[in-house]
Amino acid sequence: MGVDIGGSNLRLALADRHGTIIGRWRTSTNETSSPEQVLQQIAQGVHDLLRKASLPRTALSAIAAGVPGVTDAERGVVIVTSYLKGWSHVSLQQLLESAFHVPAAIDNDVRLAALGEHWMGAARGIDDFVFLAIGTGIGAGIFANGQLIRGHTFTAGEVGYMYLPGGPLEPPRHGEPGALEQALGGEGIRQQWVKTSNSDPQVSALCATDVFARAACGDHLARGVLDLSAQLLAYAVYNISAVLNSSLFVLGGSIGASLQLIEATEHRLDSYAVPARPNLVISNLGTDAQLVGALRLALTTAQVRTKS
Amino acid sequence: MGVDIGGSNLRLALADRHGTIIGRWRTSTNETSSPEQVLQQIAQGVHDLLRKASLPRTALSAIAAGVPGVTDAERGVVIVTSYLKGWSHVSLQQLLESAFHVPAAIDNDVRLAALGEHWMGAARGIDDFVFLAIGTGIGAGIFANGQLIRGHTFTAGEVGYMYLPGGPLEPPRHGEPGALEQALGGEGIRQQWVKTSNSDPQVSALCATDVFARAACGDHLARGVLDLSAQLLAYAVYNISAVLNSSLFVLGGSIGASLQLIEATEHRLDSYAVPARPNLVISNLGTDAQLVGALRLALTTAQVRTKS
Numbered sequence: 001m002g003v004d005i006g007g008s009n010l011r012l013a014l015a016d017r018h019g020t021i022i023g024r025w026r027t028s029t030n031e032t033s034s035p036e037q038v039l040q041q042i043a044q045g046v047h048d049l050l051r052k053a054s055l056p057r058t059a060l061s062a063i064a065a066g067v068p069g070v071t072d073a074e075r076g077v078v079i080v081t082s083y084l085k086g087w088s089h090v091s092l093q094q095l096l097e098s099a100f101h102v103p104a105a106i107d108n109d110v111r112l113a114a115l116g117e118h119w120m121g122a123a124r125g126i127d128d129f130v131f132l133a134i135g136t137g138i139g140a141g142i143f144a145n146g147q148l149i150r151g152h153t154f155t156a157g158e159v160g161y162m163y164l165p166g167g168p169l170e171p172p173r174h175g176e177p178g179a180l181e182q183a184l185g186g187e188g189i190r191q192q193w194v195k196t197s198n199s200d201p202q203v204s205a206l207c208a209t210d211v212f213a214r215a216a217c218g219d220h221l222a223r224g225v226l227d228l229s230a231q232l233l234a235y236a237v238y239n240i241s242a243v244l245n246s247s248l249f250v251l252g253g254s255i256g257a258s259l260q261l262i263e264a265t266e267h268r269l270d271s272y273a274v275p276a277r278p279n280l281v282i283s284n285l286g287t288d289a290q291l292v293g294a295l296r297l298a299l300t301t302a303q304v305r306t307k308s
Numbered sequence: 309m310g311v312d313i314g315g316s317n318l319r320l321a322l323a324d325r326h327g328t329i330i331g332r333w334r335t336s337t338n339e340t341s342s343p344e345q346v347l348q349q350i351a352q353g354v355h356d357l358l359r360k361a362s363l364p365r366t367a368l369s370a371i372a373a374g375v376p377g378v379t380d381a382e383r384g385v386v387i388v389t390s391y392l393k394g395w396s397h398v399s400l401q402q403l404l405e406s407a408f409h410v411p412a413a414i415d416n417d418v419r420l421a422a423l424g425e426h427w428m429g430a431a432r433g434i435d436d437f438v439f440l441a442i443g444t445g446i447g448a449g450i451f452a453n454g455q456l457i458r459g460h461t462f463t464a465g466e467v468g469y470m471y472l473p474g475g476p477l478e479p480p481r482h483g484e485p486g487a488l489e490q491a492l493g494g495e496g497i498r499q500q501w502v503k504t505s506n507s508d509p510q511v512s513a514l515c516a517t518d519v520f521a522r523a524a525c526g527d528h529l530a531r532g533v534l535d536l537s538a539q540l541l542a543y544a545v546y547n548i549s550a551v552l553n554s555s556l557f558v559l560g561g562s563i564g565a566s567l568q569l570i571e572a573t574e575h576r577l578d579s580y581a582v583p584a585r586p587n588l589v590i591s592n593l594g595t596d597a598q599l600v601g602a603l604r605l606a607l608t609t610a611q612v613r614t615k616s
Contacts, residue, residue: 151553171579245459271479275463
């Protein structure tokens with residue numbers, strides 16, 4: 001069983017031992033959802049999915065969940081998340097194991113998306129790549145030497161905090177978005193647009209991808225916002241690539257999956273081929289990436305724990 | 309036997325199986341030194357060191373060398389280096405094995421410095437850290453999950469190419485230093501000083517560390533150059549840390565080992581504690597780091613190849 005816990009949605013997928021999805025289930029969460037509430041929702045989903053597949057409870061061999069926050073994947077603890085406000089040092093792995101009596105594992109959702117892309121998506125067979133999620137927030141799941149990189153306090157890939165030319169320069173504050181996220185996250189791009197188009201309050205209600213779509217239609221104000229976003233993304237990709245020399249960046253999230261943005265960014269990266277020019281592709285698992293990664297983690301967990 | 313091939317020096321160290329250095333040897337290289345010339349110099353050094361230690365040739369169990377350039381450590385090939393002009397796709401590992409009839413291995417020198425610091429230096433027992441060399445050039449040796457990260461074309465850690473607020477913005481060119489290196493490398497800092505102090509051509513002959521020393525003595529022009537350098541270094545450390553979440557940065561190279569620079573950088577990093585604040589220390593192996601790393605690589609090579 002794979003679980004994707006989000007700030008507004010909870011999604012489950014049941015797969016067989018080959019990873020083929022045989023059932024899906026979803027419901028809503030919100031920022032006040034407690035661990036106990038989410039656990040009850042997961043229990044409902046597990047029950048429904050097994051029943052629909054006509055499987056007994058004993059058919060479940062493992063469960064893995066992705067969480068939108070800093071997650072200690074080794075000890076199975078959600079350290080902090082800015083989406084589910086009350087969650088702090090939640091032993092989610094243990095809660096899942098107690099509830100379902102099967103081996104459980106958890107990890108950060110962007111990291112699981114990278115795992116999903118590596119298993120069944122755009123990064124299949126690629127040992128050095130970055131999954132870069134750009135939506136409301138910005139985060140990266142990093143593979144190097146064929147392994148996920150988590151860092152010493154599990155915040156590797158928090159690239160929304162990077163400082164780049166043309167971006168904000170104020171020091172970061174607890175609970176607030178980082179410099180790159182302030183400029184390139186959904187709210188940042190919307191604010192750029194509001195500033196740029198302040199003569200017309202109606203169109204300023206556009207979201208980031210609407211702005212990029214307008215740019216594609218020839219709106220030169222929107223084009224300016226798109227160009228600034230592409231320049232920041234090009235710097236981010238180039239700097240991450242200078243550190244890791246990844247061969248591929250898989251872009252996900254509502255903004256990351258924008259064809260206009262990726263084209264404008266590619267155009268800039270063409271001038272930045274030294275010492276290495278990574279390829280950019282849009283995620284082909286889309287919003288399923290996390291869920292597929294959770295299934296992969298569940299399968300590995302089932303195998304490892306059964307052996308030991 | 310450990311070998312450090314530099315653009316101006318060639319250094320050898322002979323160690324026992326515990327890594328204790330029992331002899332050292334050095335000579336000069338220059339940018340026109342061919343692989344054959346350097347190999348002859350190494351042969352001379354190996355001969356002298358074994359003779360001084362009263363050891364027969366058969367006592368040598370492996371040899372490893374660090375190279376100042378892009379190095380394919382898997383196939384043992386020096387792909388390119390900007391210090392030894394003629395070197396391109398040199399099968400150095402094979403040349404060493406043919407010359408000495410023992411297992412050989414090679415790697416990039418900054419990566420070997422990281423290996424040295426991990427083995428016997430400031431990063432002993434630390435699985436996620438960055439060795440950052442700042443001298444004429446800028447480069448990083450990266451450990452993540454307890455492993456060296458090399459990247460898909462062996463240019464991981466080429467952080468001298470990063471684009472940072474306040475640094476140069478021109479696209480990078482083949483054979484020229486990257487944006488960060490242009491500003492924070494030895495020549496960059498010297499040029500800053502020449503610009504800042506153009507009223508006094510005599511003192512403008514100062515090198516980077518002289519400028520930092522003047523800053524420490526209260527020279528406010530020099531202080532300005534130091535502050536700019538520290539700000540760039542703080543952004544670089546913070547951005548790399550956002551990607552990798554390394555617990556430690558070990559600073560090496562003539563500029564990286566400057567106490568003035570590290571203090572001014574630490575001061576800035578105190579405002580950048582979110583999501584994680586890495587520690588900064590000066591390398592305690594100093595210019596020996598590469599050589600110690602080469603010895604470590606030689607010992608591993610001896611063990612692995614003897615087994616297989």
